[in-house]
Amino acid sequence: MEISSKYNPKEVEKKIYSFWLQLNAFNAEIDYSKKPFAIVIPPPNITGVLHMGHALNNTIQDSFIRFRRLTGYQVLWMPGTDHAGIATQNVVERALLKEGKRKEDIGREEFQKKLWKWHEEYGSTIIHQLKQLGASCDWRRSRFTMDSLYSEAVKEAFIHLFKKGLIYRGRYIINWCPRCKTALSDEEVIRKEVDGWLYYIRYPIDKTTCKALKKDYIVVATTRPETMLGDTAVAINPLDEKNKWIKNCRVILPILNRLLKVIEDQLVDPEFGTGIVKVTPSHDPVDFVLAKKHNLEFINIMKDDASLNENASKFCGMDRFKAREEILKALEEQNLLEKNEPYKINVGHCYRCNTIIEPRLSLQWFVKMKPLAKPAISVVEEGKVNFYPPHYKKIYLNWMENIQDWCISRQLWWGHRIPVYYCKSCGAHQLKSIDNIPNNELLTIDKKGIIVSSAKPNSCPDCGLNDLVEEEDVLDTWFSSWLWPFATFGWPFRKVLKERANIKDEFLLEKEEDIQKAKEELKYFYPTDVLVTASEILFFWVARMIMAGLEFIGEVPFRNVFVHGTVRDAQGLKMSKSLGNIIDPLVIIEKFGADSLRFSLMMLALGGSDVYLSDEKFLVGRNFCNKIWNASRFILMNIQQSQLEISDLKLENLDKIDIWLLKHLNNTIETVTNNFENYRINEAAKTVYEFFWHIFCDWYIEIIKDDFAVKAKVALYTLVTSLKLMHPLAPFITEEIFQNLKTIVKIDLGKALINNSWPEPFALKNLDIFDIEELINIVYQIRNVKFILGLANKNITLILKTSGKNFLFEANSGWIKRLARLDNIIFVDKLKRILYKSDFCEFDFDIDDVDVNNFISNLEKKIIELQKNIDNIKLRLENENFLKKALQETIQEERNKFSALIAEKAKLEELKNAFK
């Protein structure tokens, strides 16, 4: 069998992946003889294309999964996709716009059809890409957050919370995206500091209401002058002496000439601006709070696209920013704009389209979070859910303790429809209109005529009539995602028949036994073991899943949360398409192979901290894969060429070199196992890298080259063991080599590597490997001295004097000569000249005219180094306090160190002096 000197990932990966699929190696079924290990994938958006963040996230998961699969767990990696409300709607809207249509032109139903069609065509792009990465998910189970059965879960959750009084509908100031035309939760708003202006505007005082005037106007400071049209008061701090005089006045709102009263509230900072604030209840969150408290009128001045409405008089129809200019102009004309100064403002942006958010008064659905948060705080405090790295625990708790109610309604056409019906006869549907709210009416909602139900009811329970309309809004995408860890198993286990499914769902519970099986699977695999996620969605998703798990199942959804960092470019900027700084994982896979990508990422996947990437970072993985390939190639070719018949991997008649290697291998197995178990994946990668390359290849294989036939078994054993250790990180190449190996050696190794067994340390008697380490050190010393003397590329003869260890050198002379590039080794009793000296041996070369200057200066440098250390320790040993207070053990250690250093230095000086 010919083995190419270059690994060809493209061919191999395709072949190996379908081999795994044929084996059903990813499939997870209940097996009570094994312990379960489950991970649910963070479902990527159906609009998603695999980016480096996905690659990192999923490689970590796949490595954990493959590790556990090999260690004998019954493994489930549950895959799926997320319908991603706004994101998907935006994509399809854009496509529609290319045809010159808006979604309103074709209507909700038609638009939804287009969405589903889009999902069918492109929705699984990312799934295919995950397969290219090597993800070993049980693809049969793939779920979509809009599956018919999943809808049942969403409805169940809503109804459950509603009945419990944890869902309410309320008029509230929410974040509104005027482009997406929907409400957003606080988490969906990205705050960015932008340069703006702080405008100082004069509001004249109504002289009929105010007697003792200091001035005939007051000044308010604002960054958003256009909202002044909705002002219904001005406010000062009750303790603000300098503005106290306006307390009982009324002021006149410029342009509209509305009379505003002055209110007093602690929320006002007397130090900011003039200490007087304009209050715009419908367009500012703080003012909203003030207005409720002080019973102010709410005037909405904007339409849903953030252009001004009829309440804005002559500015009606104008865009908000245009209106700002015009209003400033008008104020200036009337000499009411006192000044403006540059000012940095924190402005909210839509996380999907980056449009500036408008605080907007509207009627929305909310979940009361405090009662849900309470148990979710306890489980983390008690350690039932652990974070890696652990400091995320604090961040989580801090957030949870300050949690706000969750706005869950979205004015989108793509998503789970809120399971609510309104009775027209009871007037419930009219509450939807939000413009011109008379004072503060309807801030809480009477439940009359509002029916929460999973299907349209026949009649209104309040009035008995059947004039019902369905709620138009859909639910926040995260309201379905937070159910992911158990909804994917089929919770709430309702029978859903094919006829009722609105798409060709593959996952339906049609028969009673399906339901029973699904329930059993949940019981077996849930709670899942670890959730792997980026820190960005800790609150969006992770925290909410914990709450949902506890509320709906009564048990945490996962025991561990592994948080990895954000993927950034070499400059530290977040990778994003708009910045044009992305490194496409698919390009890396194309160029170097999936394993190179995976291994490189895992070397860098330090828990919690961000991953800085540049193209050359992927060379680590590529080079390592090349090393794995070629080392394996060497071993296999030699077994073939020497026609070795190896029938088993039992190791016997080991010599010291073998034991030296196996000791290192044992340590590696232990460390790698430990690192995987403790989610220290980069440590696992580094450990196996170090062993395979620098112990196994650099030394062992080099040492045994001359008598490979004798050592082949140990080499083969070590190779197989290493393949297992590396498989979670580099699955394709290790499986490929494993399969090649099977055709060459006549050993029953099992059918495949993927579901093979994890290695155990080899049982070694505690044999001393000191001699081998010494010999390796001597080879290193010979090379070193040769370099210093400028003899690196010359073959020379070594003249050696040992302390009774000649036999050792004789027994190992083959490899020592080869690795140190020696013609010969001559043993003598006394050296004329000494180039190296230790307790073990001393040596010289058979070359007379060496350039000693370099050698001497090198010795001097070493002596100076040693002297520094000696001085340090001497100081310590002369310190009475040290002798009095340090542990006896420590003192003895220091003394030993001291004498060792002194001896070492003496040797070097002796060498040096011999040359003078």
Added chain:
RNA sequence: GGGCGUGUAGCUCAGGGGUAGAGCACUACACUCACAUUGUAGAAGUCAUAGGUUCAAAUCCUAUCACGCCCACCA
């Protein structure tokens, strides 16, 4: 404003009370046939700053300075 974290070699980071570590990059040498996607050797750091605890601090504590992330109603 509050919370969390980070500052160690040119870069990316390990480590962690008692002589500073790795990888990459760099320098020199070597195409000795598994691998130049290689090998061998080398140079490189007052462990952010200032105090404190300690016999001993890069390591623990405090403050400061930088940087990063998250949360928050300063218009």
